[in-house]
Amino acid sequence: MTSGAIPDNPFVAAGMIEDPRLFVGRKDELHAIASRMMGDQPTSINIVGEKHIGKSSLLHYFVLTWQQRVLDNTSRYVVIYLPLRGVDCQTETGFYEAVAGGLLNHVQGWQQRSLQNCWKSKPLNRQAFSDAVKEWKQQGKLPVLCLDDFESLLKYPDKFDNGFYDNLRSLMDSNALMLVVASRKQLDVYANEYHFGSSFFNIGHTIYLKELTTDEAIELSRLPTRSTNGAALSVDEQNHAQQWGNRHPYKLQLAGYYLWEARQQGKAIKWAKQQFDQQLANPKSKAKGKWWQSWLRWLNTAQSWLTILETAQRTLEEQAQQSKEIRQVYIAGNSLDPETAKNRFKGRIDVFREIETLALSEQPPVLLLYGGRRTGKTSALKYLPYRIGSDIVPLLVDLQGAAAATTLKGLAENLAQQIIEAARRLPRKVYLPNPDTSKLAEDPFPALQTWLAEIERNNSGKQFLLCLDEYERLGEVVKATSSRAPLNFIRNLLQHQHKWILLFSGSHELSELDDYWSDYLINTRALRMTYLHESEARDLIQQPVENFSNIYEPTAVDAIIQVTRCQPYLVQLVCYELVELLNRDIRRNRREADTAKVTAQDVKEVIPVVLERGDQYFRELWKSLADSDVYDGLRLRNLLRRLIHGETPTQQDKGVVRKLTRKEILTLEGNAFQVPLVQKYIEQLLEEE
Template sequence: AQRFASIRAGVIAGILGSGGLYLGVMLMAGGSIYWVLWGLLFFVLGFSQKYWLPILSYPIESAWNLWLYRAQKRHPERSVELLSQHSAFWNEHQRLPLRGLESLLVTVHKDNQSAAQEAMMQLSNGLQSWAVQATQIEANMQRLEACDTIENIAEVHEELIVSEQLKGDVGTWLHGFFQSSQEVNTALKQNSYQQAAALKVVIKALKTRLEFLSSKKSAEVQRFGEIAKTWLRLVEKYLDDMLKIQEIPNPYIVGIPLKEGQDVFIPRPQVNKRIERLLVDRSAPPLLLYGQRRTGKTSLLNNLVKRLPDNFIMLFVDFQGPLSSAQDHLSFFYNLGRAMIKAAKKHYPNLTFPPLTEDTLRSDPATRFDEWLDEIEEAIGDKILLLALDEFITLDHAFHKGRLERATILGIFRNIIPHRSKFRFLFSGSHTFEELEHWPNYMINVQIAHLNYLSEEEARQLIEQPIKHFPLRYTTEALERVMTLTRCQPALLQSLCGDIVQIKDAQAVYKRLTVEVEDVEAAAPLVLEHGSLLFVEILEEENDQHGQAILRFMASHGEGAVVSLDALAAQLPGDLESRLALLLRRELIEPVGDEGYRFQVELVRRWF
């Protein structure tokens, strides 16, 4: 009996079967045929108990569970103890749903999440597993309904139980609320201008969900609709109140590349024209977008896709992502293909690339990747594919650490350039190929587009009109001082102007909208504090200790000071020429005729 049902079924079948055997013996001793039928009945009942016993015991279990639920209402401090006595935990064979179990679980979850989670784990693989999902849904709903301030909305995603198992309308709504909560949380940490833009996105999403509400009649979806209306009202009120405050919008973005179409992105027409001209060149040379850190290379690439001719498909690949941690060729080519497919889906939704799996690459990664490129060429038809590879220096780091072979990776690139006419390469980084070992042997006839400081006209636009109807006005002296301190370096301009906005926003209304030289000088120390990442990168990554010693010595002479070669040689003996050459190549210092050297950017000098 145990083999067909369970241990308990075996026990019951044994008892009833023994009774049936006893009755059979009695029959053989001269008893009635009815005793045989009774014995057979007992025997069948023993084997089929898992079908009829749950029905028979259901009223008793329901009455017991109801008593537990009412006891929990009277003694909420005993919720965990009473939950453990629920029949779902001592009669795992009950097939019928024990209504009310989810309510008890939700109550326990409020006060003791660990106990509730443990109980749900026990139930998840049993016959009452439905209660686990019902509990998650009800607990989520109660949390969402409890949000009565925008701060609650921003924090609730940390408490929601959201999993891929929640399907259908319920799963869609819960994932939507989870995302909206995260977006509100991010928005509240930004300045007012960016905050307003982010909250408008949340409002649009909530309104979109409510538009589809009328076609859904389930009670759960209707509850979600009421929650969405409450959230919409709270977010709209918060945004309306915020906009009524006379605060200067701060559109400046520091430390992250500018995405496509952002107002504060300043086009570089000269660099763009050079790139576009070289891309249509029939010789198709590899291009290098070269510039020092934080000069806007990634931002330019993010915005280049809309400026290219219609016959170009541009795929942006960031080598600082998963590609930088590739441990072998299989991982490298898989992540490169994955990044290309992802970029194509983002900008060219009607273009379908063939899949590239790890199993496909496993036998011979380089060869299989090259074969995959054949399929890519067929997929793009008569288009030209531009592969923009940002921060390629991380690939060189992988070569030096021995994780990747230079000849294999660069050999693939070298082979593609002359033999695949539909492909173009645009590398981007703060190093030239000549600085890197062996790269010039593979990257032949490279054309460089140099990205450096903004022009004076471009800098004025970023300072005075970063967005339409920007209210701040700079005096002539203040404008000149901003450009002097930053040398029109894009990241430093964004940082300094952003701090100026914060300073002006705290001033009295009558002087708030005019920027004086004093405001610029007050903001300069804040840049050194808030923009430490840029300066740390310069200090730690661009130079060795000897180069840093040169910079500190020059910085000690004050703003605009020219330090002679003799003074540098007397203070810092050694291989001065090569160290100065590196600092010149990194565009940290510049020669001043035969007099000596000085810092290119005053704020960089102040950091040292």
């Protein structure tokens, strides 16, 4: 058991490291996970790395020790490790039940009684799971699921479909759920390979797990054993382990394992090297089947570690009192929630003003809020109730979550439920009646129409602005159900419910959608979400929250503005990584906490990290260009290469340049990239091709 003595041979030649005393390194990665968990809005993470690089061990160790890093408000979090290779995770219901079991095993008795009721639905289906997670959010609990071996879900695409992933993404976007997903490839790569359209695969941040640092590799080779006072390996054996394994964690473990065994059996180092080479060439299957069993064993031993963790936490709390790390206040990932993000949302006054003016006009048009991914559309819709007058009642519906429904009845029920919840969340709360469930089951959308008419009659003097976010997802429902009933409902609403105004929000203009959309969205007014104004971006950088310390030199602020072009997500991401850089230097005594300031050189230094952490954003941006029917892939790449080398576009490039300009990739002149970070990413991508 992990709470007992350290084993004679401390090296783990296969499988996951279960004893936290034998886990070495990965401090930056562990801190990064904790930092994204502790933020005012949690950011989900994709841990990417090759086989045997230590993904499972990292997740397992984090679950055992997270309280040592998250010192404030630890009762808010319930963190579990779930190996998806387990037999319980081969169906959607099995997955939900495994999650529920893991969560409830980590909630202490008196809490469990008040939190377990919402998980009692049988079967625990998609809607019941979603409702339970939302109920936990209401009670101040954040489930953090560390999902290992994500590839196992991909074996069952009929069980885990777009609707399953959409539902998870919707819960993540509402800050009710955080995922730490370990996989061998980036999730969006799997989306392409398995033809998934869910935005789940564009998860918040990516952390690439690579080889250990040299110091970590040396530390690993010096693991102790219970039968000696020092390292298990001699100095000569340590050197051999480092030579054979270099900095790769699995190879180092394997080398250490056979070097120790050789000495115990009186064999030569040559024998250890032969065993090492043979194992690398023909890995044994002795670890097969250990994953889910390890998880069950961990549940049984976790309590044994509670005393150790509490002691470690008290020690770290004492250290934290002396620590002066900069509070991480930037949110790079999920949309901003007014309840938690507060004043972090900057600007967009012109957008809010135009929405209000058009909504109150005599004949309001259909509104289309469009713009590139992560330009702040969903955040703007969440802040809309706080930015417009009380005569308009904005009701935000996440069609990404609604599209997870598999039937028209399910879709209609989801829409109604989201409308009711949105009304209750308003700063000026509105309590709406429930629709007639029997009529909704019998004929969903006519029943929904009748319900909206009732709401209109009972709230005279109000204009209801129904904001349909990720509106393109309705196309998936039309395809899945072979019915245009949802679109007919929208057209009927526009024609007959004059107090209901529709706002569609998405990343596509109508001209980019299927032709049938033009039959339903008539008299549409497009509003574009683009970059922040420079003054707004500076405010976001220097005053993301009230009373934020001045941590930037003026030249650093200028450098952030320059590399991001005031793209809001990139501004948040760069600033996030700069705070991480300062705190890392403070912890390592490279800078004084009281005087540490971000320099322009620091901005340059974090660019590779920003490109890595924001990989999903950049990849999605590139995919939207390279996969589009309107682009000739070879011509696109050729043009971008010439632009990178300072050449001027030719007359033949005119059409492609025009489209890249509309996508805000190139400047209006068409001879340069708008965002230097985007240019840097495309340079790297083209170099690798």
